[in-house]
Amino acid sequence: MADRMAFLTTPRAERARRDARQRLEDRREVYRPGELLPLVGGQAERCMDCGLPFCHSACPLGNLVPEWNRLVAAEDWRAAADRLLATNNFPEFTGRLCPAPCESACVLAIDGAAVAIKNVELAIADRAWAEGWDGPRPAEQGGGGQGGRGRVAVIGSGPAGLAAAQQLTRAGHDTTVYERADRPGGLLRYGIPPFRLEKHRLERRLDQLRAEGTTFCTGVWIGRDVAGEELRAGYDALVVAVGATACRELPVPGRELPGVHPAMDYLTWANRVDEGDCPVSPVSAEGRHVVIVGGGDTAADCLGTALRQHAASVTQLDINPRPPEHRAPGQPWPVHPKVYRETTSHEESGAVAAGPRLFAAATVGFEPGPDGRLAAVRFAEAEPADRSPRTGTEQRLPAQLALLALGFTGPEPDQRLFAQLGLATGPEGTLARDDGFATTTEGVFVAGDAGRGQSLIVWAIAEGRAAAAAVDRYLRGCTELPAPIRASARALTV
Ligand SMILES: Cc1cc2nc3c(=O)[nH]c(=O)nc-3n(C[C@H](O)[C@H](O)[C@H](O)COP(=O)(O)OP(=O)(O)OC[C@H]3O[C@@H](n4cnc5c(N)ncnc54)[C@H](O)[C@@H]3O)c2cc1C
Numbered sequence: 068m069a070d071r072m073a074f075l076t077t078p079r080a081e082r083a084r085r086d087a088r089q090r091l092e093d094r095r096e097v098y099r100p101g102e103l104l105p106l107v108g109g110q111a112e113r114c115m116d117c118g119l120p121f122c123h124s125a126c127p128l129g130n131l132v133p134e135w136n137r138l139v140a141a142e143d144w145r146a147a148a149d150r151l152l153a154t155n156n157f158p159e160f161t162g163r164l165c166p167a168p169c170e171s172a173c174v175l176a177i178d179g180a181a182v183a184i185k186n187v188e189l190a191i192a193d194r195a196w197a198e199g200w201d202g203p204r205p206a207e208q209g210g211g212g213q214g215g216r217g218r219v220a221v222i223g224s225g226p227a228g229l230a231a232a233q234q235l236t237r238a239g240h241d242t243t244v245y246e247r248a249d250r251p252g253g254l255l256r257y258g259i260p261p262f263r264l265e266k267h268r269l270e271r272r273l274d275q276l277r278a279e280g281t282t283f284c285t286g287v288w289i290g291r292d293v294a295g296e297e298l299r300a301g302y303d304a305l306v307v308a309v310g311a312t313a314c315r316e317l318p319v320p321g322r323e324l325p326g327v328h329p330a331m332d333y334l335t336w337a338n339r340v341d342e343g344d345c346p347v348s349p350v351s352a353e354g355r356h357v358v359i360v361g362g363g364d365t366a367a368d369c370l371g372t373a374l375r376q377h378a379a380s381v382t383q384l385d386i387n388p389r390p391p392e393h394r395a396p397g398q399p400w401p402v403h404p405k406v407y408r409e410t411t412s413h414e415e416s417g418a419v420a421a422g423p424r425l426f427a428a429a430t431v432g433f434e435p436g437p438d439g440r441l442a443a444v445r446f447a448e449a450e451p452a453d454r455s456p457r458t459g460t461e462q463r464l465p466a467q468l469a470l471l472a473l474g475f476t477g478p479e480p481d482q483r484l485f486a487q488l489g490l491a492t493g494p495e496g497t498l499a500r501d502d503g504f505a506t507t508t509e510g511v512f513v514a515g516d517a518g519r520g521q522s523l524i525v526w527a528i529a530e531g532r533a534a535a536a537a538v539d540r541y542l543r544g545c546t547e548l549p550a551p552i553r554a555s556a557r558a559l560t561v
């Protein structure tokens with residue numbers, strides 16, 4: 068029998084990580100295997116099952132958090148898995164990678180520590196796979212245009228494209244995913260490193276989609292290998308889910324020097340080494356002094372990767388001031404606050420004293436050595452008002468590799484596909500669409516970062532699910548598919 072008052076007696080506990088130094092000797096996930104299950108029962112019990120579950124509405128998928136907490140506390144794992152899989156196609160990804168805005172909105176977080184919701188989600192997801200409860204679910208009716216069902220092409224195989232494809236296939240549509248890379252997965256494959264998501268988990272999910280009937284065509288760049296108009300003519304509807312991977316540039320002297328690379332090039336090569344495509348990365352940090360310019364997820368992934376490649380040192384330059392330890396007054400509960408966070412990569416960096424993480428540091432230039440390659444990075448203190456470099460504070464860091472992780476400006480502007488399909492971009496550089504994910508081109512829908520801008524996996528899955536519902540309605544005149552969000556939905560702010 069679950070203890071209804073456990074929130075008063077049981078402290079928050081999180082999944083244990085392996086020793087930080089030991090983690091750097093491999094690229095496996097950082098967590099200790101087998102230590103999640105004993106923990107989550109107590110965490111689920113801490114859920115107060117409050118009348119207004121803000122966690123539920125803070126999750127873009129509308130995950131039924133209090134329901135699965137109650138079921139896990141009662142050890143009814145099968146029912147918990149059914150409730151989780153009803154709203155989330157890929158909980159093993161969100162359970163590992165989501166920043167968990169649900170936990171920021173947990174009522175216990177008002178004056179204490181939130182329920183470890185993400186860990187409970189992950190435990191249910193992993194148990195569902197282990198028990199075979201999350202097997203393929205082929206549609207009852209065949210696709211191929213029968214019974215009002217249609218032929219749908221999804222362009223892009225990141226979490227948005229995969230979620231859209233899975234929903235549409237399960238609804239009976241004949242669905243093909245086109246991906247320009249050699250393997251499907253989008254940023255789950257070639258962005259996020261294996262120490263945060265081992266790729267066999269992605270393969271397992273892709274196998275499930277295939278077994279359900281989704282077809283994958285990889286190595287096909289829509290707009291180059293196949294024209295957008297040609298693809299549109301061959302299908303009843305298209306979902307454009309091409310992501311938002313145009314990197315923000317750093318227009319400072321020396322940017323063009325050999326040794327200065329966009330973070331995504333670096334991470335893609337590292338992931339390719341893990342896939343077995345090449346023995347060593349052509350952009351390796353091994354033995355080099357490395358400077359990472361940027362302060363977000365991508366920068367942290369570069370840090371963890373450089374440490375595993377045995378860099379001589381790694382310094383991180385973040386132009387923003389160090390965030391506060393606790394919620395600032397302008398970010399009250401239940402908003403997901405911008406507070407100081409130490410990622411597992413930062414923990415590892417501290418364990419081996421790899422180098423400092425500097426805040427309010429504006430990068431002002433890159434210097435060449437006698438061989439014409441990068442030899443040093445110059446930076447200065449950033450003015451709080453406009454982040455410009457403060458005169459007289461300039462410093463110089465020796466570096467042979469600099470990685471630019473300054474965020475993303477939107478979908479790649481040179482995608483020929485956009486003009487071929489008559490797709491317009493909005494003021495933020497993202498693809499324009501109405502609140503129901505439809506573009507002004509008949510039968511063409513946009514899902515994921517391409518429409519929202521660089522965001523999160525949980526939003527991408529929610530977008531894919533909602534866009535699939537819009538396509539289903541377009542093709543059949545009605546839909547029973549869930550649509551967790553509108554295209555204009557945004558995270559809670561004040
Ligand atoms: C390094 C890094 C780490 C991140 N870490 C996290 C994290 O920890 N947690 C989190 O929630 N989010 C994280 N994110 C963000 C998250 O990965 C994205 O928000 C999410 O992947 C977006 O999904 P998507 O399907 O819209 O696009 P993407 O994942 O970008 O996929 C788009 C796909 O479309 C393909 N494509 C593009 N153009 C074409 C074309 N013309 N023809 C065919 N295929 C095409 C691309 O090759 C790509 O595979 C991270 C992002 C990065 C870069």
Ligand code: SF4
Binds near residue numbers: 127
């Ligand atoms: S997907 Fe993210 S926001 Fe939703 S319940 Fe899971 S951890 Fe929380």
